[in-house]
Amino acid sequence: MTLVARADAPSTLRTATGGxxxxxxxxxxxxxxxxxxATLLTTVAGAALQVLPVLLLGQVVDGVVDGGSRTVLVRVGALMVxxxxxxxxxxxxxxxxIGRLGADLLATLREGAVRAVLGMPSTRLxxxxxxxxxxxxxxxxxxLSRGxxxxIPTVFSAGVLVAIATVGMFGLDxxxxxxxxxxxxxxxLALRWYLPRSAPLxxxxxxxxxxxxxxxxxxxxGIDTVRAYRLEGAFREKVTTESWRVRDLGVxxxxxxxxxxxxxxxxEFIGLVLILLVGYAxxxxxxxxxGEVAAAPLMFHRLFTPLGAIMFTFDEAQKSGASLTRLVGVLGEDAEERLVGDPEVTPAQNVPYxxxxxxxxxxxxxxxxxxxREVSLTIPAGGSLALVGATGAGKSTLAALIAGxxxxxxxxxxxxxxxxxxVDEAGARALVSILTQETHVFSGPLADDLRLSAPGASEAELMDALRTVGAADWVAALPEGLRTAVGEGGERLDVTKVAQVALARLVLARSPVVVLDESTAEAGSEGAAELERAVLAACAGRTTLFVAHRLTQAMAADRIAVLDAGRVVEQGSHQELVALGGRYARLWRAWREGS
Structure with a gap:
């Protein structure tokens, strides 16, 4: 079965109800x-033992009034200590x-939320x-971690203490x-007024x-696009507006x-006045x-500390509750999807599609x-096609749809x-690998980063993939080779090396079809030439779709499709399209003159 995002799905991830x-x-x-x-038992025991000295204090007062012996007073004092x-x-x-239970809860929730996000359809994300x-x-x-x-421990412990102290007051009289x-x-009434209004807030x-x-x-x-179109002011205003909205809500x-x-x-004032009046009567x-009358206001006053703790941490507890509903909502995102199709897809090895x-x-x-609009095209098995067109023509959208x-x-x-x-996205990934210009190197050993696409790959297979994309030499020169930590806190890789790592993952994935969406766009001219050679090596023998950022990459493809306003307006080889004298020919002349 496959998960397909509903057309009427909300534009934000779902938020769970309090229930x-x-x-x-x-x-x-x-x-x-x-x-x-164990958490409940120790919390109740701790609350009961905190209330007991107040009850014993009443006995001390009565013992003094009744002229009790010093032995009794010492015994009661020892019990209080x-x-x-x-x-x-x-x-x-x-x-x-409580901390152990909360940490276990948070770890489970965090892992579940991340797993749910990673498992969502890309369209939903x-x-x-x-x-x-x-x-x-x-x-x-x-x-939630701060809470x-x-x-949360403060509110829970204080709540139990309030309950025990209330029982203790009834025990006095x-x-x-x-x-x-x-x-x-x-x-x-205060809580009834506060809770329904605070959670939505x-x-x-x-x-x-x-x-x-x-x-x-x-x-x-999109900083480059923002600068190119002089949109800095509009984006600054948008961020400022959203920041002021956050500030206003905080106030x-x-x-x-x-x-x-x-x-x-x-x-609190009402309760204390009532106890003093009734005690006097x-x-x-x-x-x-x-002793009972003296202990009662002390017992009620004993409630002030936990109630105050509840009040002054309730703000953080409410924030934690709001975050909890948002995280639990992420776990339930699968309920917002519908099931169709068959997930089991096993492409034939080393066979182009x-x-x-x-x-x-x-x-x-x-x-x-x-x-x-009504796009039709064919990429022969083992062949390559380059998509060319102006920004907004639909190239990346078409590439994403071909990638499933x-x-x-x-x-x-x-x-x-x-x-x-x-098929579902797992099935699509078995058939098609996609590589965009937003490549990323995760923190940790380089070998682990490469094994993201092939968990069972041996070090020899990893080096073969790196050799294919021209990265074996610089990897061998790293302090610990494949075991060298990269990313944050480790070896920093430049744009070209990051792209080579991504291409090596592509080699290891072994999917029969490859989609490359401007995957070498961020590299400099020297790095781009090196990466274009690496791309051709990584895609050898596989059916390949290029979203061409440089027309030299389009030239290397077997065929070229020119998109304009969502339609394929020209198709053919580089030589055919140049001879045609149409849109591609004009793009080619402009690019060659600019170069």
């Missing part, structure tokens, strides 16, 4: 029962276990944009407990941060939280001891005008006898 996120959390906790049980020490130990253990993707697997993970280290419970409606803030990231990324990635969140804190303080009516494009029409979601990225509204792309609309 979905909660169910995911519970399922994760059930997957580690011993760690979850022991409770404090044991409570501190239990709280420390609880904090550690193009649709949502890099800003949304990077903000989720980057910023949201960072926010797990600080806010049920009437004093009811008096303290009189603050609960005020707390509940935090999600809106995270979405604004994703939009800002998208504006920055699009501007930086709104802060003000909103301040109003919530004020409502919580009113609830009970003491006057001889219905309670002085013909590429046939028939009546291909494609328009981007939300656009009425198609970018490709996207589904046309009409027409078909066949690799051999296989219609790419009937």
């Amino acid at each position: 979905e996120a909660t169910r995911w959390l519970l399922a994760h906790c059930r997957a580690v029962p011993w760690l979850t049980a 022991a409770a404090v020490l044991l409570g501190a130990a239990a709280t420390a253990a609880s904090t550690y276990l 193009e649709q949502v944009g890099r800003g949304d993707v990077l903000s989720r697997v980057g910023d949201d993970v960072a926010v 797990i280290r600080s806010a 049920w009437r004093l407990g009811l008096a303290g419970a009189g603050a609960l409606p005020a707390y509940a 935090y999600r809106k803030q995270r979405a604004a941060q994703a939009d800002r990231a998208q504006a920055l990324i699009s501007g930086l990635n 709104e969140v802060f003000r909103f939280f301040g109003r919530f804190v004020g409502r919580e303080n009113r609830a 009970l003491l006057e009516g001889d219905a309670a001891t002085l 013909q590429v046939t494009v028939e009546g291909l029409t494609y328009r981007y979601p939300g656009s009425e005008a198609p970018v490709l 990225i996207g589904t046309p509204q009409s027409g078909s792309v066949r690799i051999g006898t296989t219609d790419l609309a009937e």
